[in-house]
Amino acid sequence: MSYTVALAGNPNCGKTTLFNELTGSKQHVGNWPGVTVDKKEGAYKKNKEINVLDLPGTYSLSPYSAEEIIARDYIVKEKPDAVINIVDGASIERNLYLTVQVLETGIPTVIAMNMMDEVESRGDSIDCEKLSKIFGVPVVPIVARVGKGLEELMKVTGQVAAEKQKPNEIRIYEQNIEEAVEEIMDFLTEGSKDDRRWTAVKLLEGDEIILESLQPEQAKMVQEIVEKLDSQCQGDAEAAIADQRYRYIVQTVGEAVKKAHKGHAETGSSKLDKIMTNRVLALPIFALVMYLLFAATFSENFLFIPGLPSPGVWLAGIVETAWGALTGLVEGGLTAIGASDWALGLALSCMDGVGAVVGFLPLVLVLFLLLSFLEDSGYMARVAFVMDRIFRHFGLSGRSFIPLLMGFGCSVPALMASRTLENDKDRKITMMITPFMSCGAKLPIYMMFAVTMFADGNKTTIVFGIYMIGLLVAVLSAFLLGKIIKGNGVSNFIMELPSYRVPTLKSVLIHAWEKVKGFAVKAGTIIFGSTVLIWLLSNFNFGGMCDMEDSFLASIGNAIKVIFIPLGFADWRASVGIVTGWIAKENIVATFGQLFGGVSDEVVEAVSAGEQALPAITSVFTPAAAWAYMAFNLLCMPCFAAVGAIKREMGSWKWTLRTIGYQMVTAYVVAFIIYHLFGLFY
Amino acid sequence: MALAMVTIGETRTITELRVKEEMKKHLQDLGFNVGERVRVVGENPSGLILLLNGARIALNRGLATKISVA
Numbered sequence: 001m002s003y004t005v006a007l008a009g010n011p012n013c014g015k016t017t018l019f020n021e022l023t024g025s026k027q028h029v030g031n032w033p034g035v036t037v038d039k040k041e042g043a044y045k046k047n048k049e050i051n052v053l054d055l056p057g058t059y060s061l062s063p064y065s066a067e068e069i070i071a072r073d074y075i076v077k078e079k080p081d082a083v084i085n086i087v088d089g090a091s092i093e094r095n096l097y098l099t100v101q102v103l104e105t106g107i108p109t110v111i112a113m114n115m116m117d118e119v120e121s122r123g124d125s126i127d128c129e130k131l132s133k134i135f136g137v138p139v140v141p142i143v144a145r146v147g148k149g150l151e152e153l154m155k156v157t158g159q160v161a162a163e164k165q166k167p168n169e170i171r172i173y174e175q176n177i178e179e180a181v182e183e184i185m186d187f188l189t190e191g192s193k194d195d196r197r198w199t200a201v202k203l204l205e206g207d208e209i210i211l212e213s214l215q216p217e218q219a220k221m222v223q224e225i226v227e228k229l230d231s232q233c234q235g236d237a238e239a240a241i242a243d244q245r246y247r248y249i250v251q252t253v254g255e256a257v258k259k260a261h262k263g264h265a266e267t268g269s270s271k272l273d274k275i276m277t278n279r280v281l282a283l284p285i286f287a288l289v290m291y292l293l294f295a296a297t298f299s300e301n302f303l304f305i306p307g308l309p310s311p312g313v314w315l316a317g318i319v320e321t322a323w324g325a326l327t328g329l330v331e332g333g334l335t336a337i338g339a340s341d342w343a344l345g346l347a348l349s350c351m352d353g354v355g356a357v358v359g360f361l362p363l364v365l366v367l368f369l370l371l372s373f374l375e376d377s378g379y380m381a382r383v384a385f386v387m388d389r390i391f392r393h394f395g396l397s398g399r400s401f402i403p404l405l406m407g408f409g410c411s412v413p414a415l416m417a418s419r420t421l422e423n424d425k426d427r428k429i430t431m432m433i434t435p436f437m438s439c440g441a442k443l444p445i446y447m448m449f450a451v452t453m454f455a456d457g458n459k460t461t462i463v464f465g466i467y468m469i470g471l472l473v474a475v476l477s478a479f480l481l482g483k484i485i486k487g488n489g490v491s492n493f494i495m496e497l498p499s500y501r502v503p504t505l506k507s508v509l510i511h512a513w514e515k516v517k518g519f520a521v522k523a524g525t526i527i528f529g530s531t532v533l534i535w536l537l538s539n540f541n542f543g544g545m546c547d548m549e550d551s552f553l554a555s556i557g558n559a560i561k562v563i564f565i566p567l568g569f570a571d572w573r574a575s576v577g578i579v580t581g582w583i584a585k586e587n588i589v590a591t592f593g594q595l596f597g598g599v600s601d602e603v604v605e606a607v608s609a610g611e612q613a614l615p616a617i618t619s620v621f622t623p624a625a626a627w628a629y630m631a632f633n634l635l636c637m638p639c640f641a642a643v644g645a646i647k648r649e650m651g652s653w654k655w656t657l658r659t660i661g662y663q664m665v666t667a668y669v670v671a672f673i674i675y676h677l678f679g680l681f682y
Numbered sequence: 683m684a685l686a687m688v689t690i691g692e693t694r695t696i697t698e699l700r701v702k703e704e705m706k707k708h709l710q711d712l713g714f715n716v717g718e719r720v721r722v723v724g725e726n727p728s729g730l731i732l733l734l735n736g737a738r739i740a741l742n743r744g745l746a747t748k749i750s751v752a
Contacts, residue, residue: 059711059712060711062707062711090736091735091736091737092736093713093735093736094712094713094734094735094736094737097711097713238707239706239710239716242710242715243715243716243717246715246718269738270723270724270733270738273723273724273731273738274724277724277726277728277731277740278726279725279726279727282726381740382740385726385728385729385731385740386726386728387728388728388729388742389727389728389729398728492705492741492742492744492745493728493729493740493741493742493745494708494709494712494739494740494741494742494745495739495740495741496712496737496738496739496740497731497738497739497740498738499738
């Protein structure tokens with residue numbers, strides 16, 4: 001017999017961590033409220049018969065957000081065999097609000113009392129047995145972060161699911177509400193008694209989704225009952241129901257929870273927040289954090305110590321040397337077995353193309369590790385709050401800050417994170433400008449140009465300059481789009497600040513690996529595939545094998561290059577690069593590696609030594625054109641994966657096309673300005 | 683008085699949420715209920731940081747002016 005078990009709980013209660021621990025799946029673990037926005041499933045790793053489903057984190061089962069609707073529809077309509085309700089023991093009152101609503105559905109439930117270590121370290125205690133008696137469901141203490149109590153939890157859950165063990169009926173409402181509930185239940189025809197009771201309570205709470213699903217005459221009767229109850233409850237039945245739930249919770253907590261100190265303790269988080277959100281220090285601290293983030297990734301004079309490579313640059317050097325050796329082996333091997341010239345050419349071309357991307361993986365890895373650390377630590381939420389006042393000047397909320405910051409890693413998860421923005425206009429603008437935050441895949445493009453064209457200058461300055469251009473364009477765009485796009489702008493900012501946590505090494509590694517894996521897989525699949533395709537297109541024409549200048553690819557590039565004359569890079573190879581960049585941005589480097597490439601290991605060695613990687617580029621690009629080219633690729637349509645994410649999140653082709661259109665025009669205009677402006681100096 | 687006016691370190695009791703229905707629901711979900719004790723633990727140019735039921739919540743002053751406390 002196999003069972004489906006759904007995980008339900010508040011945002012930040014440790015639900016995603018629990019899901020990962022149970023299924024062994026490497027899902028994103030974050031500290032940002034509402035990190036779980038999709039349904040995620042996986043088999044329990046110690047008993048494959050239990051299928052675990054991760055519901056979005058919600059504070060209640062009201063129909064006021066997409067997350068809440070997903071969670072409640074699943075519980076009420078799909079009816080899993082059991083629900084594991086994760087409760088953050090450290091803020092038990094608020095978490096139990098969802099618990100009470102889950103219990104009201106009558107679904108077999110197990111409560112996982114999480115963060116028991118934090119509860120104990122505060123000197124508090126929670127009497128799980130007593131809670132279990134009150135609710136009529138098992139209450140299992142756990143510490144999801146370290147995997148404590150999970151076997152017991154799953155054993156109990158298996159029993160509850162098998163025996164379809166229902167919770168106690170919760171009768172917590174006052175007489176007049178209970179009467180109204182029964183009145184409504186009387187003429188509801190569908191579903192079990194539990195379902196009808198739940199539906200009736202929701203209707204009294206003014207649930208419009210359920211109201212609309214009723215027959216017109218039923219709806220009319222319900223409205224009459226609600227109006228009658230409203231007048232009995234000082235005009236607000238919904239608030240009365242919420243109040244009575246809270247009253248019940250406070251009473252229950254009073255019986256089962258002992259707090260070491262009355263009132264609110266000054267926790268470690270309070271002290272840290274005094275510094276991190278301090279009116280004077282907050283911004284300098286944030287600037288320092290950002291500097292460290294980028295310097296650790298690609299500085300050659302890390303911490304201003306001349307010649308000290310950052311962890312990212314140091315690792316990249318090692319990987320590049322190793323790849324160079326591997327390429328040498330492949331070449332030697334193929335020559336030894338007497339491979340034909342074209343086979344050798346194809347193989348080396350692929351090694352070049354893929355190697356160009358592999359060489360930058362360490363930089364991406366370091367960037368992601370640090371971003372993951374920031375996300376998991378709880379600092380991101382503080383930054384969102386601190387930035388709120390500043391973002392307001394550009395018509396955005398501080399909440400937009402998190403997707404934008406994540407955009408420095410990869411646009412796809414960043415675009416998905418924009419879901420947590422409540423305001424529609426705010427969300428649209430954020431999505432339109434997120435790709436302007438230069439993602440990890442674009443970094444190799446700048447490094448290639450920095451190493452080749454600006455070898456004398458400070459590479460960090462060049463890369464940083466491009467990031468700044470992206471930021472500046474994003475800010476101006478937010479301002480401009482705010483004036484153009486209809487709808488009400490952001491009004492209020494309210495957000496939970498999760499406790500600061502030192503992220504576990506495991507969580508940060510999993511988190512970063514998930515993302516880097518994407519890059520590695522891309523290097524092996526999409527990029528490998530397109531290097532083969534580009535090799536074919538650049539070595540053949542209708543007459544068979546030919547010089548690159550006469551190839552299919554040259555014809556294609558030559559046809560589109562006229563567009564780029566005003567931007568200073570009217571070269572067929574540059575044009576082809578832009579197109580391959582839409583498949584994946586790091587593809588541009590792979591393409592350049594092939595089209596401008598010399599002998600592969602020389603190129604790799606040159607990059608490791610910090611010398612001109614692709615000297616041939618200098619014959620095509622002037623420095624001003626190189627800047628324009630970098631800016632164009634930064635700002636133009638993101639890769640197809642990101643476009644897919646935009647389509648999913650915007651939910652409309654119209655807005656997706658508007659977004660792409662806006663980005664294309666912006667890229668063209670900015671590259672044009674840069675080319676002509678920089679042309680004055682270089 | 684409005685929550686926005688409370689001095690840092692003080693604890694007050696929520697008496698009224700003077701906001702639109704949707705925001706009210708959202709506030710209630712976060713634990714802002716009439717009768718609840720709330721403490722202002724920090725402030726900065728963006729707004730206030732509150733301690734409510736053991737959770738830390740940041741909100742802008744505009745919103746804080748619409749929450750009445752006593």
